[in-house]
Amino acid sequence: LSSLPHQVDFWRHPSSPGRPADLRVPFPSLQAVKIFLESNGISYSIMIVDVQELLDEEKKTMMESRRTERSISTFDFASYHTLDEIYDWMDMLVDDHPSLVSKIQIGQSYENRSLYLLKFSTGGSNRPAIWLDTGIHSREWITHATGVWTANKIAEEYGQDPSVTAILDSMDIFFEIVTNPDGFAFTHSSNRMWRKTRSINAGSRCIGVDPNRNWDAGFGGSGSSSNPCSETYHGPYAHSEREVKAIVDFIRGHGSVKSVISIHSYSQMLLFPYGYKTAPAPHHQELNELAKKAVSDLAVVYGTKYTYGSIADTIYMADGTTVDWAYDNGVKYSFTFELRDTGRYGFLLPSTQIIPTATETWPALLDIMVHVLEHPY
């Protein structure tokens, strides 16, 4: 179909016989494509009658809810934002807290978007650091939203909250809010359910690598897929994705990162290594105790129940994950959060739940960060 001069745009590429393909057909080609499908006995159904209509409606809704954000105090933390809005907000946060927060670029995505970190530091030289990331899987919108709220919270609480102050007086925090900007842009423009990066896979029509299967820790095992069309495709080799390599290089180059906290959704879980093997991590007991405490403090806020444990015990076997790589590279306190909910809305968590989610997650994050501060290694 793609070889015909019809300019058909595949939203889900044909992968194997019996599996559906989704295509967007420009209006002038509609008749020709229908005739082609029918004459070749390919059954089809129309999922969206008029894509433009949907886009116009969405644009209208976003315009209505968007406010001219001129400063941090007018930024709407209770709604979901676009990539540009988040990047603009980051600059505002730096402007508002110039002696605490700075923005660092650690690389570029596949489609050449900037990969930014927010650095929270009160000085020193290469202090021991805590790493936080959100948005590695682009459809998990609650994570970017929680990231924005949390970054703002950290900036606000320095000098106010004793724990935050103690942490930042000795350590730095690095926070990557949009870890997969290409994927995130794609969830806004084309497919709200996109998970992976947007890199082109040689020899395949399918796009993207699962950035949480692309790390060099048990890479390529059965807890990931070798099929480029799969949501858990690990990529051609470890760290093939620019988005992943940028973090690897940063953490290796820094040399003093003591904790990696990677935030995902959904399932309501707090997880730690390993995902690539069932054998318990050497620090299993300590990590388990810390997770137990964090989860309990999270539940106090709104009664939200989390399960916790190693990735392999609690969710499924997963190879090539961020936290397994971090742990195997000397970062003892490596955790993955799976935020709300447990499936009722899943990835489409209502924006009314953004602030409650961020609010309840905060004490859990603090528990981990305080523990890291109090247990130097």
Next chain:
Amino acid sequence: DVDGVGHKYHLELVLEDVLDKDSTVNCTAEVLYHLGKKTIAPDVEFTIEGELKNTDEADNAFYNQIKSLEKELVAENIPDSHGNVSPEMEPIHLLAWVASGYVMWQNSTENTKFQLAQIKHVKQVKRSDEYLEFDYMILLHEIVSQEIIPWQMTVLWHPQRGVQVTQ
């Protein structure tokens, strides 16, 4: 393990009303996953201890509302990208949830875990009998593989006669 047949699980669970978190009911169930390559749905037997809440009023209100529509109902993206479901669409959403439960059951193995991710499209089909009929295109999220699976289902519903799903 049930030799030569499959794996049987005995479950004790609590059912919670999605619309009223304080309303719960205890339940026991036995699930038998069949051995072998053939995709047979697991056998399920269950007992509910107590009674489920009566929903006649809401059911009839929805039924009458749809019956009185001049044009067949058509809608897309429920919930939308921001998780919003308009109040009028909430029953459509809940119906899809129930019906997709049947689809999930029919396609479940010990290595799958499904959720309804989104209704991409729903279209009412007018019928001459008393049933309501909806053609849904839904997206299922399978957690183990992380795949998003589009699925077409035709759903029949009547307040007293319940839900029927044809895939």
